[in-house]
Amino acid sequence: MKPAYRPPVTVHQIARHLGVSAATVSSVLAHRHVERRIAPATVERIRAAAQSLGYIPNMAGRRLRAHRTATRQIDLAILTSFEAPLPLVGQALHALQRAVEVQSTADTRYAVAIEMFHAGRIREKTGLLDADRYHGVILTNTLPEDDRFLAEAALPYPAVILGRRIPGRCCVLEAPEFVGRRSAEILIDAGCRAPAVIHGRLLTHTTADRLAAFRHTLRERTGREPTVLVSEGLQPRHAAAAFEQHWARGGRVDGLFTVTDSLAIGAYRVFRDLGVRIPADVAVVGVGDYELAEFFAPPLTTVAGANEAMVAEAVPLLFRLLRGETVPPEVLVVPPVFLRESTRRHRPTAIGATKPAYPKRRSKRRER
Amino acid sequence: MKPAYRPPVTVHQIARHLGVSAATVSSVLAHRHVERRIAPATVERIRAAAQSLGYIPNMAGRRLRAHRTATRQIDLAILTSFEAPLPLVGQALHALQRAVEVQSTADTRYAVAIEMFHAGRIREKTGLLDADRYHGVILTNTLPEDDRFLAEAALPYPAVILGRRIPGRCCVLEAPEFVGRRSAEILIDAGCRAPAVIHGRLLTHTTADRLAAFRHTLRERTGREPTVLVSEGLQPRHAAAAFEQHWARGGRVDGLFTVTDSLAIGAYRVFRDLGVRIPADVAVVGVGDYELAEFFAPPLTTVAGANEAMVAEAVPLLFRLLRGETVPPEVLVVPPVFLRESTRRHRPTAIGATKPAYPKRRSKRRER
DNA sequence: GTGAAAGCGCTAACAG
DNA sequence: CTGTTAGCGCTTTCAC
Numbered sequence: 158m159k160p161a162y163r164p165p166v167t168v169h170q171i172a173r174h175l176g177v178s179a180a181t182v183s184s185v186l187a188h189r190h191v192e193r194r195i196a197p198a199t200v201e202r203i204r205a206a207a208q209s210l211g212y213i214p215n216m217a218g219r220r221l222r223a224h225r226t227a228t229r230q231i232d233l234a235i236l237t238s239f240e241a242p243l244p245l246v247g248q249a250l251h252a253l254q255r256a257v258e259v260q261s262t263a264d265t266r267y268a269v270a271i272e273m274f275h276a277g278r279i280r281e282k283t284g285l286l287d288a289d290r291y292h293g294v295i296l297t298n299t300l301p302e303d304d305r306f307l308a309e310a311a312l313p314y315p316a317v318i319l320g321r322r323i324p325g326r327c328c329v330l331e332a333p334e335f336v337g338r339r340s341a342e343i344l345i346d347a348g349c350r351a352p353a354v355i356h357g358r359l360l361t362h363t364t365a366d367r368l369a370a371f372r373h374t375l376r377e378r379t380g381r382e383p384t385v386l387v388s389e390g391l392q393p394r395h396a397a398a399a400f401e402q403h404w405a406r407g408g409r410v411d412g413l414f415t416v417t418d419s420l421a422i423g424a425y426r427v428f429r430d431l432g433v434r435i436p437a438d439v440a441v442v443g444v445g446d447y448e449l450a451e452f453f454a455p456p457l458t459t460v461a462g463a464n465e466a467m468v469a470e471a472v473p474l475l476f477r478l479l480r481g482e483t484v485p486p487e488v489l490v491v492p493p494v495f496l497r498e499s500t501r502r503h504r505p506t507a508i509g510a511t512k513p514a515y516p517k518r519r520s521k522r523r524e525r
Numbered sequence: 526m527k528p529a530y531r532p533p534v535t536v537h538q539i540a541r542h543l544g545v546s547a548a549t550v551s552s553v554l555a556h557r558h559v560e561r562r563i564a565p566a567t568v569e570r571i572r573a574a575a576q577s578l579g580y581i582p583n584m585a586g587r588r589l590r591a592h593r594t595a596t597r598q599i600d601l602a603i604l605t606s607f608e609a610p611l612p613l614v615g616q617a618l619h620a621l622q623r624a625v626e627v628q629s630t631a632d633t634r635y636a637v638a639i640e641m642f643h644a645g646r647i648r649e650k651t652g653l654l655d656a657d658r659y660h661g662v663i664l665t666n667t668l669p670e671d672d673r674f675l676a677e678a679a680l681p682y683p684a685v686i687l688g689r690r691i692p693g694r695c696c697v698l699e700a701p702e703f704v705g706r707r708s709a710e711i712l713i714d715a716g717c718r719a720p721a722v723i724h725g726r727l728l729t730h731t732t733a734d735r736l737a738a739f740r741h742t743l744r745e746r747t748g749r750e751p752t753v754l755v756s757e758g759l760q761p762r763h764a765a766a767a768f769e770q771h772w773a774r775g776g777r778v779d780g781l782f783t784v785t786d787s788l789a790i791g792a793y794r795v796f797r798d799l800g801v802r803i804p805a806d807v808a809v810v811g812v813g814d815y816e817l818a819e820f821f822a823p824p825l826t827t828v829a830g831a832n833e834a835m836v837a838e839a840v841p842l843l844f845r846l847l848r849g850e851t852v853p854p855e856v857l858v859v860p861p862v863f864l865r866e867s868t869r870r871h872r873p874t875a876i877g878a879t880k881p882a883y884p885k886r887r888s889k890r891r892e893r
Numbered sequence: 894g895t896g897a898a899a900g901c902g903c904t905a906a907c908a909g
Numbered sequence: 910c911t912g913t914t915a916g917c918g919c920t921t922t923c924a925c
Binding site: 292393429 | 533555556575576579581582583584585586587588589591596597598599600607611612614615616618619622623626629631634636637638639640641651652655656657658659660679681760761790791793794797816817819820822847848849
Binding site: 583 | 903
């Protein structure tokens with residue numbers, strides 16, 4: 158038996174319940190009883206009643222009535238999956254907050270909300286299609302199932318989509334194939350003959366594209382297939398587990414591409430534990446959304462992942478949509494590449510040196 | 526000359542402007558014109574007018590009118606500073622989202638917003654004291670100036686404060702002095718004689734407490750003062766810069782406590798560049814809010830920082846406050862300690878070995 | 894000290 | 910195909 162629906166308690170009900178007026182109740186609950194000089198006894202009775210009846214103020218009512226400042230509120234949101242790496246969400250959040258800070262004026266305030274759905278199940282997210290929630294959203298970290306739903310469902314507010322293409326929507330994407338292709342090239346150039354790629358079980362549009370391009374480039378350039386390792390999730394420990402399993406089965410690799418950067422962290426740990434040296438035994442290239450790659454030991458080569466750049470594009474686009482301007486349906490972002498020590502080219506010398514001369518510091522050499 | 530204040534455009538104005546009714550305008554702007562069978566020409570005219578007049582829907586009005594489902598919306602927020610490490614915000618956000626997901630019902634939906642202020646300048650944040658914004662908030666990463674303001678200002682909504690004590694408010698804190706004291710003890714036990722501590726220029730209540738307790742314990746136990754290094758910010762590069770400067774001036778240390786974990790990443794990098802070995806030459810203990818400490822090379826000993834535990838406490842407290850329950854004014858959280866390789870005890874042997882036998886793997890031994 | 898009344902902006906229901 | 914009316918929950922103003 159489901160709990161009976163109980164309609165929200167209003168100030169009027171409290172007022173009727175106590176035999177006072179709604180105005181009195183309101184002034185008490187909004188902490189205005191001092192200036193209104195409500196009798197302390199009344200204040201107490203009202204507080205007690207509100208508490209026992211389970212009163213919850215309706216912010217829409219309050220806001221609507223607040224013509225004192227005539228402040229209008231713009232409600233924005235970032236829609237993302239629970240499973241998405243937090244740094245990505247954090248970047249978008251930060252960028253949006255900065256923009257909002259600049260846009261805010263005395264008569265316009267912004268609220269930035271985050272909505273999270275379970276990857277692949279955005280259709281189960283209730284209230285997503287309500288038109289009374291947001292003025293505009295940034296949507297990211299969806300899986301193909303989500304994209305399919307979104308392509309059909311009519312979101313009742315302007316949206317900028319990050320990292321995938323949805324027909325009829327304003328989309329900001331990584332230049333297709335770039336990350337996967339460059340990563341493959343870097344490993345090939347580093348002399349790898351048996352590279353592997355590791356990705357999470359769930360593939361977003363972006364990660365699927367990276368994987369496919371990596372495969373394709375490798376096949377085209379070397380005629381071989383990469384070893385494909387699949388980890389349960391995107392945490393370092395997931396990558397570590399996947400690689401350990403591969404190793405235990407006797408699998409060997411001399412190069413590794415991790416489609417997201419947190420996976421690289423786990424891989425580093427496993428290599429260290431197994432006594433596999435980077436880059437002498439295995440070259441590693443990752444995706445650099447974390448900003449930590451430079452601080453790995455050895456510093457990790459990254460094809461940066463366009464996240465930061467994508468966010469930088471997306472936020473102004475959202476504001477343009479809010480203003481009713483027309484925007485390009487698609488913006489492509491080419492991520493920067495950072496060559497660091499983890500893919501230092503193998504140069505076996507006469508002595509068979511594993512530590513050739515190589516610049517040690519300041520490895521933040523940006524490509525081209 | 527400031528731009529003239531322009532009151533918000535309403536559906537009524539658009540209606541009057543075009544000589545149609547407000548209901549017609551409304552149905553078009555809310556995408557209901559199909560079922561209402563509005564003439565295409567009218568739809569176009571209304572759209573054009575809305576666009577040219579700069580119409581922005583008032584969500585409060587929409588929501589208020591939406592009695593179709595009688596869904597009540599609870600607005601929650603996380604208030605944090607721009608300068609706070611994103612992982613901390615992310616943790617709180619995630620925990621709150623999970624809770625909200627569970628609490629949501631057909632007739633109650635939640636919105637989780639993030640508000641950011643500049644560290645130390647929360648008083649400049651407009652709209653913070655408006656009673657028409659949030660039903661409840663989690664407040665974190667404030668500086669002492671902010672705390673002083675908050676102690677006086679009457680926030681018009683329930684709040685849970687993370688990481689500091691504000692009179693009359695529900696606060697969740699790290700057990701005072703614990704992190705600083707244990708960190709000092711760990712370094713002393715590792716045989717350090719000249720330890721240093723590094724912290725950001727801006728000290729929160731929490732980091733100030735860590736620093737003070739570290740100092741105090743060291744003085745008490747060894748009679749010495751630590752070297753105190755101050756970094757510009759909390760990013761790895763800031764820590765790296767601070768330590769490099771110290772080193773360039775001829776400063777030497779044999780132990781390091783970093784009051785936040787991102788600082789440790791930078792320190793690791795510098796040590797590596799300078800050829801300083803961890804833990805043979807310098808023992809390092811950090812704060813473990815990142816979850817990455819285990820993956821450092823060598824794995825970093827952390828006094829975990831109570832963030833995750835604090836968030837776990839704070840979220841239920843917030844919901845209890847929303848229900849009008851009374852809650853304890855203060856909840857203390859004792860963070861776990863993870864002893865790892867970075868503080869492996871120095872045991873100079875006859876041979877002067879720098880690599881004594883030590884468990885290599887699975888260093889996640891939790892204390893007691 | 895407190896109540897009555899008005900109205901914020903919007904849309905559902907109904908009437909043409 | 911479109912207009913009229915009513916009212917969501919709240920707070921402010923004014924009256925007593």
